[in-house]
Every structure is written in C-alpha cells, then in structure tokens.
Amino acid sequence: MIKNYLHDNKVWVDTYLADVLEDSLPEYQTLYDAMHYSLLLGGKRIRPILTKAVMEALGVSADAYKNVVCAIELVHTYSLIHDDLPAMDDDDYRRGQLTNHKKFGEAMAILAGDGLLTEAFSLIGRPSAADASQQIACIKVLADAAGPAGMVGGQAMDISSEGKALPLEELQVLHRGKTGALFSAAVTIGLLLSRADEATTKAFQTYADYLGLLFQITDDILDVVGTIEELGKTPGSDERLDKSTYTSLLGLDGARAKAQETAEAAKAALVDTKADITVLTALVDYLISRTN
C-alpha cells in the first residue's frame, strides 16, 4: 500500500528533521525557532521519500545516508518560505498555518530561509556512509537544482510573468526550474548514493523528468478541484494571481489527459531496468489518484 509507505517514510523523515538543527547560541534562538517552525510545519516529504525509494529500488538502504537524503527537504522548505514573502507570492497561510513571515516577521523569514538553504549543504558534509566524492557530487546536484539555473531561475520567471499568459512551452521551462529541478535532483542523489550504472541512471532520470511534470500538472488541477483541507491553503490561488497553469492553458479535461499521458511515460521509463520498480510506479499512480 503506497499510502502506508508514504506515511511510514514521512515519519522516518520527520523524526530525523526534528533534531537536525543543532544547538544554537541563546542570542540566535529566534532564528532557530523560525527555521524549526517551517521545517516541522508538516508536508508530505515527497522529495526525500523519492530519494529513499530510488535507493531501495536499487537495493540500498537509506538509513546510513539520512543527512544527505533529508538535506533536500531543507532546500524545499527554504524555497517555500521565500516564495511566500510579501515581495513574492504574499501568502498568509501554508499547510493551514501562518506563513513564516506572518509569524516571525519579514526580516526573520528571509533569514530563516537563508539559514535552511545554507544548512542543507553543511548537512551533506556531516559524516555518513557517503564518501567525499559522493558528498561533493550530491552537493553539486543539489546546488545546481536549487540555484539560478533551477529553482531560483524558475521562481524569477514566475514572478516576472504574473498577469501574463505564458505559452505552454515557456510554462514548461518555468516549471522545470521551479519544481522539476528538485524532483530530478532527489532522484539523481538517490542514484549517486546507490552508485547506479549509466543505463539505470538514464532511465531513472527520464522517470524523474516526467514525475516532476506530473506533480506540477496535478498540483494545478488540485488548485482548481481541491478543498482547503486537502491543500492547506485556499484553492484558486493561481487564478487570483492570474498565473498561467496547465488548467488555464489546456482546460481541466485537457490537463487531466496530459497528466495521464505523463504518468504513462514516467512508468514506461522504468520498465526495462533491473530495479524493483513497485514503489516508484505506485508513486505515479498516487499522484494521479489525488486529482480524481
């Protein structure tokens, strides 16, 4: 059952994250509180779970690499804090709770994001079963996914294009940066930690590309058909911000068809590998099932 798998592994991630921020100087307590608040606000932990699932598909346990696997979630959390800022999407709620800047003020929220982003790289540098070459390869992959050619670039394009109708091609570039890059990094880090061969790497990275796209399309659909309980925020936010989405460009039915087609392509990418693809395939079906 994929729901049990997701639940158990969310606990695995949450347990590690609860203690990951080390003791601070008393003078810096507010900053640590702000970082901790957003890091433990909940969330599905889909990215580190994806890394762990990739490793397991290749017969490697993630237990001795928790620091590297969970570093991805620090980067994801930082990006949510900064995306929610008044100068960006100006959101008051995230996962049903006040956003970081509503709770700690704008300056502290900027710094909490900066702190989580920086700490992610330090975390990968902590001792683990990963050797120095694996650590540096994972840092390079994560930094490139998070940086100007990835998430930061995608977000820059997003804020520049509010109120403009983007053609589908540009929307895909935007999402490849904003969402796809970190999904892709999560899979690649799993491959690096598993020392996967070239053919497996290629197949899994194709899977990652489709999975990231699928995640974005289903997210856009959920913003239209989801409830406030499912989303943890008010639905319809894309429309209010006049953002181009897969549903605004393709219509709801068109977006659903595109999601189905993308899901098939993701699964097809894995068929010829020697890996145990049960969980990775179930993840695809799970993303589709959320929109029905």
Next chain:
Amino acid sequence: MIKNYLHDNKVWVDTYLADVLEDSLPEYQTLYDAMHYSLLLGGKRIRPILTKAVMEALGVSADAYKNVVCAIELVHTYSLIHDDLPAMDDDDYRRGQLTNHKKFGEAMAILAGDGLLTEAFSLIGRPSAADASQQIACIKVLADAAGPAGMVGGQAMDISSEGKALPLEELQVLHRGKTGALFSAAVTIGLLLSRADEATTKAFQTYADYLGLLFQITDDILDVVGTIEELGKTPGSDERLDKSTYTSLLGLDGARAKAQETAEAAKAALVDTKADITVLTALVDYLISRTN
C-alpha cells in the same frame, strides 16, 4: 607595497568573477543580470584576497583553486544584497550605486541573493586542483560560516537589537557571526587548500579571529570619521539606525585603542609560524591605517 598587492589581487578576483556566472536560459536573463550587477559592483575583495594570501604565505599558489577562493565573494555579495533589503537595513546605496532591490525590485533582489549563495557551493564543486576531500571540507567551513551559527545568526541578532544598547560582550557575539565568521572561513579555506599542519592552522585561525574583529572595529570608526567617497555610502548610518557599535560603546578614542590592541594580537599570533607573514602582517597595518 600592500596597496599594490591589494590592487593586483582585486584584479585577479574581478577577472575571475566577471565570467563566473555561466550562460543562462534567456527566460532567466533578468535574474542573471541582477546577480551579475551586485557581484561586479566593486568592493575590495578582501576575503578572497585573504584566502589567497594565506596560501601564498604557506608557499602554495592560488591559481589552480580560483573557483574555491572566489566562492567566498559570492557568499559575501549575497549577504550584502539581503542585508540591504527594505525588511533589513533598507539601504538605497551600496558602493555609491543603487542597491540591488532599488535597481531590480525586491523580489528579484531576494532571488539574486539566493542564487549567489547557492552558486557559491556549486562553484566549489567545479573541477579544480582541490580533491573531493578538500572540496567537501571547504564547503562545510563556508556553509557553517554563512549559516545560522555564523552570518545569518549575526544578522538575525543585528536586526533584533536595533534601537537596543547591546553590552560589549553581546556586540562581540553579533560581530563574530556577522563579520568574523566569514573572515575566519576565508583563512581556514586557505589552510585547507594548502594542507597546513595543525600548529600552523591554530596560529592562523587565531590571527583570523583578531583580523575579523579588527575589521569590524575599524569599520565602526570609519562610519564616524569616514567620508562618503571612502565609504561609498553616507557615513553615520549606524547612528541613524541606533545600532550599538564599538565607537558608541567605547567612544572614538577607546575604539581606536581597542583597534590598536587587536592589531598587535593579530600580528603576534603569526610570529612563531614558519610561514612568510609579510603580506598578512601588512594587511593588519593597512586596516589600521584606514582609520587615521
């Protein structure tokens, strides 16, 4: 002549930084422009020059390690962009030019800072003469200096303490995070790249602690006695923001005495090493000379 040394090495750093941001997708051009703008706005490049000088003092050329050495300046530049934001110090000018958010808007400035911070870690991961162990050690040092226990922590304390009179002890904690941590990292990265022995490392790190403190004290003095040309910004900004400084706590003469004493301690730390300490000693004298 230390001034020639600083000039020549500023050119060495600037030349590398001019090309360090790789080609971007056309959609992300504004973000790259914003990153490039602040990275090439000038500045003394004192931190990477310090790393290079440490290596030279130990008989190692920095030429094959430019990416690692200059990554420090990306972190410094990111911190200036975020410190200048309206929610932080709200500065309109930096080095005599518009601050990033005045030129590119607040959202883009936040992202340009995020991009430079992230790119710093990717940069260290690029191929160079550093092996994987050195790369990961340098990333760990840089991330810890930049992160919540270092610069981000110091800045959080700084914004929380505006309008409050800090006792000297807390002011030192604040500055050890905000300024000292990156000075210390610059020296430690030079030591790591030079594979310095333990005794040398200890002596140089003591030097780094005093040098960072000296930099901050002389900066506070310059904010009182400097001209707008020397500072690239309006003097007296600390007083306007009602910030605790060495001059507000010790008076101008007291701060000058403290600077002199700190300079002597920095130089004394190096005396018993086998390194060529000419440039590192001259750097101390140079910092003092700026306040006379």
